Amino acid sequence: MFAYIVRRLFLMLVTLFGISVIIFVLLRVVPGNIVDILFDAAGFVDPADKANLERELGLSQPIVIQYLHWIGGLLHGDLGYSYVSEKPALEEILPRIPITARLAGLALLFSASIGIPLGVISAVHQGSRLDYALRVVSLSGLSLPSFWLGLLILMASVSLFGTMPIFNPNPKTWLEALTIYAVPAMAVGFRSAALTMRITRSSMLEILRQDYIRTARAKGASEASVNYHHALKNAVLPVITVIGIEAAFLIGGLIVTETVFNIPGIARFLVEALRWRDYPIVQNLVMFIAVVVVVVNFIVDMLYAAIDPRIRFGD
Amino acid sequence: MATINFDSELRRAGANATGGWGRFAFLAQRHVLGTVGLVIMLLFVLTAIFANVISRYDPLSVDSAHRLAAPSALHWFGTDSFGRDVWSRIIHGARISLAVGIGSTTLGATLGVIVGLASGYLSGWVDLVFQRVTDILQSLPLLVLALVMTAALGPSLPNVILAIAIPLIPTVARVIRANTLALREQPFVEAAKSIGMSEMRIALRHVLPNTIAPLIVLATAQLGSTILTEASLSFLGLGIPEPYPSWGRMLSESAAEYVRTAPWLVIFPGIAISLAVFGTNLFGDALRDILDPRQRG
Amino acid sequence: MRSVQALAVAVLSVLIISDVSRAAEPKPGGIFRIYHRDSPGSASIHEGATYSLNVPFMPIFNNLVIFDQHIAQNSASTIRPELAESWAWSGDNKTLTFKLRKDVKWHDGKPFTAADVKCTFDMLMGKSQQKFRQNPRKSWYEQVEEVTTNGDYEASFKLKRPQPALLSLLASGYSPVYPCHVSPAEMRTKPVGTGPFKFVEFKANESIKLTKNPDYFKKGLPYLDGIEFTIIPNRSTAILGFVSGKFDMTFPTEVSIPLLKDVKSQAPNAVCVVEPNNVSTNIIINSTAPPFDNLDIRRALALALDRKAFIQIMFEGQGDIGGTMEPAPDGLWAMPKDMLEQIPGYGPDIEKNREEARKLMQKAGYGPDKHLQIKVSTRNIAVYRDPAIILIDQIKSIYIDAELDVVDTAQWFPKIARKDYSLGLNLTGNAVDEPDQSFYENYACGSERNYTNYCNKEIEKLFDQQSEETNVDKRKKLVWEIDKKLQEDVARPIIFHARTGTCWQPYVKNVTIMSNSSYNGYRYEDVWLDK
C-alpha cells in the first residue's frame, strides 16, 4: 500500500513537472508579449522604454533562467507578480478560487443528484422507451454548448422576471447568494449531469452483467432488490471515478459559463490573463488547474481503493 | 406460455439481414437514433459541401438597408447588425465547423495512432515516455489546452485545428496502445513473427487494421466534442477570426449586444451547433454499439 | 397679449427657480454604482491611453485646472481652476504661472505643494529620476522648457515658444497632479490623489471601489459616499443589469445605438444622452509599398467611401462626417460644410465618386477583369472589426477584393510599425478638442503615433503657425486649411466620427457627458442621488 502511494505520488510529480515545462514553453512561443500589450494600450511605442520594461519584467533573460526562476519561486510559495496589476500573483489568484470552487461544487452536486439516479434508471430499464428518452436527453445535454445554454437562461430570466443574476461578491440575502451561484451552476451542471448519467448508465450495465447479479436472481431476489440493492451498491464505486473525469470536464464548462455570467472566478480570469499575456497569471493558473485535476484523480484512486474491499494494494 | 412468432422474433434479431443493403436496413431499424444522427450528419456534410448553392446571399456581404431584420421570407433567419443574411452565414459556418471537426479529429487520430502503436509496440522507454506525455496532456482540460495553444499560435483556422487536435492525441493513443498490447499476444502475430516478418510490417499489416474499428468509434465520438470546442474557443474570441462565419463567433458577437433586441442572432447559431454535435453524438453512439460489442449496452 | 406673455414668463421663471432650488439641495450619501466595460491595465492615468482608466480613476485626482464638469463642450472658455486658485500668462505668452491652493492634502495626509506639480510634469517630460513604465503623452509637453516653483504655492511652466493650447491640455482628465512622495509603481496599484474620492480597491475583472474623501478641500463635497464600478465586459449583460436597476449609470459613452433603443424600451424613465466623443474611425494606408504607393489608387480609395452607409450601419445614422477635427457643432475646429464637400470623396453623389474612382483604378491597370487583391488589417476588437467589414464590402465596387486580416491586439502596433500591412482600419481618440494635440500626434514627421509615416514639411510649418497663433479666428482658418490638405493628400482618410450613448437612472443628478472628448468629465464631486 505504501509503495503504491509513493509510486503514484512520484508519477504525479513527473506529470506536473511535464505540464510546467509545456505551459512555460508554449507561452514563450506567443508572438507579442506583455510589453507590446502594455504599450499597445498606450497606443505608443518607444523602443527604449520598451526595452526598459522588458528588463524590468525579466523577459530579456534566457528562457531557462526564467523557468528556473518561476519553479524556484513556486516551490517557495512565491508565484511572482502579475504583469498587469503588479500585485503578487498569489494575491490575484487566491480570492478567486472560492468563487469557482463554490460554483464547481454546486455544479457537481447538481450533476450527481440528477445524473446518477437517471443513469441508474436508464440502465435498469435498458431498451425501454424511458431509457431511450433519457439517453436522448443526456446526449442532447452533451451537445448543447454551455455558453449557449447560459445565454438562453439569461434570455429567459430577463423575459420572465425582467432581471437576471448579476454577480455580487457579497450577496445580501441567502436567496441572492443562491441565485448568483445556482443559476450558472445549473448551466454547467446540465452538461456534467449528462456525462454523469452516461457513465453511471454504462457502469450500471456493466454491473448488471456480473455473475453475482445472476446469483441474486437465482436466490429469488426481486428485480428491484437486484437493481437497487445488489447492483447499485457496486455501481456507486465506479461513479466515484466519474468525479475524477468530471473535474477536467467541468473546468472547460466553467470557463465559458463564468464568461457568460460575468463571474470573477479563476476560469474567466484565465481567459482574461491570456488576453493580456499575463504570463505569471496564466502559467500559475494552468498549473493550478492541472494540480487540481491530478490531485482529484489521485484522491479518487485512493478513495476507490479504500472503499472497494476487492482492491488490495501491490497487486 | 405465449405463442411466439419465430419469424418476427428473428427479424427483430436481424437474422435475415446478412449483408449489404439488408444489413444496413436492419441496423437502421434497430438503431433509430443512430439513423437520425446519420441523417443529421449527412445533412451537415452536404450543407458544407453545397454551401454556395444552398445559401441565398453572400455570407460576407453587408447590406445597410436591411440591418437586424427579423426572420422573414426574404431572410429566413433574419440578418445581423451588418445586414448579413444569418441563414447564409450559418450555412457557410457549417464548412468551418466541419473543417475543424474533421481536420482536428483526423490529425489528432493520426498522431494518436502513431503514438499508440509506437507506445504499445515498442514498449520499453519509448512507451514510458509516451505514457508520461499522454498523462500530461490528459491532466489539462481540453478547452484549457486549446485556449493556451490558440493564444500562443494566434487565431486562425489551421491553428485552431492544431490546438484542438493535440489534446485528442492521448485519448486515441490510450485506446490504440491497449489494443496493440492485446493484439501482440495474438497467435497470428506470433505466427507472423515466426516466419520472419519485420516488426514494422507486423505493426502496419496486422496490428493496425485490427485497431480500425475502435478507432472509428473513438473518432466519431470525438467529432462532436471538437466541434463544441471550436465553438467555445470562437465564443471566447480565441478561435476562428472574423469575417469567417464561425457559429461560435456569431454567438459571441451577437450575445454581447443583441440578446434582447435580435434574439434570432442568438438562437439560430446555437441551434446549428447543438444539432451538428447532437447528430454526430447520436451516430457515434450507434456506431459504438455496432462496432464495439464489448461496450454494447 | 402682453399680460399673457408676462404670465408665461412668470410661470416659467417659477418653474426654473423651483427646479434650480430643487437642484440646489443635493442629498448627500449613497453609493454610485456604474458598470465598467473593461478591466483597465493599471490605475495610473498618466501611463494609460484609454478612457477605461480615466472614468474610474479621475475622481481620485485633481488637476491644476479642469474643464467645467457641467458644460458639455470643452473649450478654452470653460477651463476652471482646481488645484490652482488662478493662472496667468506672461506678456510674451511664454510663461504660464499658477497660484496654488493652500488647503489641499493628499489622501495620505501629506500637504499638497508646488513640488508635487513640478514632480508630476518633470516625470511626464522624462526629466525626473523616477520613470513611468509608459509615457504616452510626453509629446504634449514638447514646448515646455521647464517647470519651476516659487515657494510652496506657485508653479510656472516656461515654454520654448508660445503655445496657448497648453492650458487646454492641462485641463484634460489625462493631466492629474501626482504626489511626489508616491512611486509610479504604487500609483499603478494604489493611487493616491487629492480628489473627492479615495481609492479603496481594484480587483481586475471584478470591481473598482472608491470612497468619499472626508477631507476634500471643497467643503461639503463630494455628496456621494462612494463609487463602485462593476466590471462587465459583456455589453448585453451590463445593459440588462442597468435596466433591472442594479446600476445607477451605464459606463459613459459605451451604449451603442441599438442598445440605446433596448434601454429606452426596457427602462423608459432612464435619462439617455447621445454625444459625439471625438474618436475618428480612419484608414491608415501604407504608402511606402505597392499598390498604395500609387497616389491614384489612394485617391480612388478615398472616392469609394460611402461614409453615410458606415454611419447608417454602425450608428443608425447617429454619427458625423468630417475631417481630422471633430465636426461641428460639438467640435470647435471643424471645417465649414461647403469646404468639406469640396474634398474628393466627400461629395454627396457616391455613384459619381465611385465612377471616378473606377477610372483611376483603370488608369492604374485594374478593372472588372483584373481586381486588386489586398488585405485590410485591423485589431481584433469589435469597434475596429465592424467598420473594416463594411470597408471591404464598399471597395468591392472599385475592383478591390480585400480580405480581412484580424490582428491580435498584442501584435497590432508592432505590425503597423513594421509597415507589414497595406490598408489598416484604425481608431484615433482625441483627449482634447485641440488641433495641437491632434496634428502633432498623428501627422507630424516622426511622431510616435504617426503610423503612416505621413511627412510633409510644408504642412508641418503650418502646424507650428497655428499653434503659436493667439487669435482664435485666425487660428481656425489655419486649422481648416491644414485639415483640408490632409484629406486631399489622403494621409489618413477619416471615415466618420462616432456618437455614443450614456444612460443613467432619473435619480442621478449632476452628470454631464462631454460632447467633444470622452476623457475629461468624470470628477463626479457634485454628483448626487435623489433617492
Place this chain on the structure above:
Amino acid sequence: MRETKTLDTVLEVKNLQTVFFTNSGLFRAVDDVSFSVRRGETLAIVGESGCGKSVSALSIMRLVPDPPGRIVGGSVTLEGTDLLKLDDAAMRDIRGNRISMIFQEPMTSLNPVMRIGDQIIEAVRLHQKVSSKEAWKQAVDMLRLVRIPEPERRAQEYPHQLSGGMRQRAMIAMALACRPALLIADEPTTALDVTIQAQILALIVDLQQRLGTGLILITHDLGVVAQTAQRVIVMYAGKKVEEATVESLFETPLHPYTRGLMASIPAVPSPDAREDVRLVEIPGMVPSLTKLPPGCAFAPRCKLAVDRCRQEYPPLDETKSNHWAACWRAGEIAEAS
C-alpha cells in the same frame, strides 16, 4: 430434516425447447430435451462446451437472458408445478427456495460488497419469515454445515477475504439455506484447484444425501460423473443423445459421441490425479447451431457415420434396458461390445 423418498420424482422436464434469436439466425440451444430427477438422486449432464448443458439448467431456473433467449416449448414440472406457467413473482418464490443453483465461478458469483453472512441471510429471509437475528444464526449454521472453520467470523467477512474453495462452500451454504428440493450445480469445481475439487464435490454429494435433495450436476468431466452420479445424460448440439445409468454408460457407451468422450479420458480417471482430467478433443468441431446438418448433428465428426446418418435424425431409442441412445447404429454398437 426432510424425509428422503428416493423414488419420488422431484423434477420432470419434458420436451424442453430453448432458442436464441441472434442476428446470424435461430439458435436451438436446447432442442426437445426431456429428463427427470428423483429425490436424493444425482443426474449428471455431460457434453462439450456449447452443447446446451448450462442453458438447460438456466431454463429450469427461468434465468435464460431474454433477449436473445426464449423458452419456446415443453414443460418443467417441479414437485407437481409447471414452472413455465408461473408468473414472475411465483417463480421468484421457487428460486432459492425449492430450486437452488451453484455457479461455475465462485470468484465472481458472490457480491463483492456484501458480507458473506448477509448474502446467505438474504436467501433465507426472501423465503422464510424469520428475524434477522434468527437468520444470522441460520447463516452461521449453514457455514458450519459446509465445514467452514470459524463460521461466526467468516460470516462477517467479504468474499475477497475468502479463498476460492471457501467461497464455493459459501455458495453451497447459500444454495442449501432453504433446503431446496433440487440443487443445480453448474460445473461447480471447474474453476477450483484440483486438490479442492474433490473436497467440494464430496461436500455437495454428502449434503445432498443428508438433505435428500435432487441434484443436477453439470460437468464435462466424466471422472466426476463416475464418482457422483446415478444417472447420466449426454448432450450434443442442444439435443440429448444418450441417457443411461452410470454403470450402463461406462460399461457400454452406445453413442459414438459418448465413446469419443470416453476415449479421451486419461487411462486412470481419478479426481485425485495430478494431471488435468478434462476432455481431450474429438476430431472436428462442434457444428454451428444455426446451420445444423439435416441428419445427425454428430455425423460429420463420426467415424461410423453412414449415409442415413446424414439424412435422417435418429430417434432416441431404448437400445438397452434403461439406456437410451440417439444413433442409427446404436444397436450394432451394443452388440459389438
